[in-house]
Amino acid sequence: MANKQALDILIIGGGPIGMACALEAKKKELSYVIIEKGCLVNSLYNYPVNMTFFSTSERLEIGGVPFVSNNSKPTRNEALEYYRRVAIAADLTIHLFEKVEKISKEHDVFEVTTSLKKYLAKNIIIATGFYDIPFLLNVPGENLPKVTHYYKDPHFYAFQKVLVIGANNSAVDAALETWRKGAEVTMVIRNEEIGKRVKYWVRPDIINRIQEGSIKAHFNSTVTAIREKEVDIQTPDGIITIENDWVIATTGYQPNLSFLERIGIELSNDQVRKPVYSNDTHETNVKGIYLAGVICGGMDTHSLFIENSREHATKILEHISKQE
Template identity: 45%
Template sequence: MLKTDAIIIGAGPCGLSAAIHLQRLGLDVLLIEKGSIVNSIHSYPTHQTFFSSSMKLSIGNIPFITAKDKPQRNDALVYYRTVAELEQLTINSGETVLSVEKTGQVFHLTTDKGVYEASYVVVATGYYDQPNRLEAVGADLPNVHHYFKEAHPYFRKNVVVIGGKNSAVDAALELERAGANVTVVYRGASYSPSVKPWILPGFESLVNNGKIRMIFQATVEEIRRDAVRIRTETGVEEIESDTVFAMIGYHPDYNFLGSIGIELEQESGCPLYNEETMETSVEDLYIAGVIAAGNNANSIFIENGRHHGEAIALSISEKMKANC
């Protein structure tokens, strides 16, 4: 059994930030990540451009310098790897936490590779591994995907993109450029206000010129291997489709959070925590990053979630002083 001061579950940007600040307190810190370092960013589309500037994505007061103001996916991968090296962070990647239990003042963590003890635990697991599911017949067919990587395989294919926010619009744009026949189906009455302002004019232009078909106020009723059936205000329509991208958002792993004792608000899905310290109702158990937002993932991003580590470090620092 390995004993350490603090364990952070999840090695995304917010988990890395928390590790840096805790390590600077003099604590021994271990990050446990079931995928690779910044796994969610690695899963982004190959040519993804961030909404935030590189400065707002930086952590640990280590500059993130790029040629363009808004970095792309690969820029971020290089930066966060470099930060992990500079800060000499200990990261167990490819290891899944199965359970977290607290006995007295000590947390016991069991993973698929070992057992650990720690005085403090920070959960920074994000939400990208938990896509929202469609309530439609055929939603689990193999031609339905919740992640978009790149458009090349869909040249001259009929593709239906479900959703109307950034991930859906980005995917539709890349697919159209690669020669796919793209239809976007969205339940909203107009474009989401969260769509990045610098890409919406180009997207609307493609819609207006018939390059992309955009259908608002539409509900998906059934997905088949060759078509998608939708219902709109004017009735039922079937759209030919080889592939479906259901880009309808993601959510935290509520089962895991509940299993380790974190209480959740039923309606919002938000964990109950102290907003000043990020500490949950379980003493010495903290959260960091987008999971603090529950179902409203658009309220916390890297640029504000990265500061959670500072709040956690301050809280633990005060506890350490009180115990001296």
């Protein structure tokens, strides 16, 4: 494999941080391509339709491109529009609906095999986020069509009996929105209260709806079985069975750490399983492979966001440009 055939950088992940890396690569006049297994900013696309960000719009900007939203905290749709316009304005090279399947290295050049073709690259940046793999309930019936780990639109659940599992932002949004569309909503919450990280303007709403009985909630409880028209719940008072049409299991998501392990990236031995990389350059223990964005935190998926990961792109491209 000849070096002259190879891209300077192959970026895995077409989310905001992957795009930020591409923008920095263009600034440095380095050749690159983004490989994304889904649509543009695929994770954001899979957010609930009516979602509002915690961050203000300027904290979500990449590449110095202004993000103007109707309110200080933008919606999902505004974010999709913004990142699409950034991609168009910068003429970013992005290959969508193409999945990376294998990475190997020979003579300081990586060969990346995707679902469509092969690429050669001198450096790889992995910016894959953590929205790919849901935490499973591991209970009978979880594989039924009525169960989803991704909540999108509330209208679908109108006039249905809906069970929402979880107590953080996604769960609270799903419970409130489906209830307001006429669903009969029950929440199952592992702990004793609604999550502390729930958006401050939403948390009082869900607490009030629970207290008045509009939305039922079982605290310190777990789902033990799911059937076509029923769900079993282990509560402090014993197992109860309720009628049910749909289950929205907002149990959280995890990064694809096994992919990192397969290409030789070391992980910490604790529960966090944080990948090994340099804080200064973001290069991993595999020379030429860098990590950017939420993937850097391993299983600690709540410490890194778009707003505090944008700087990763600058660090990485500064290091790569010095190697060229």
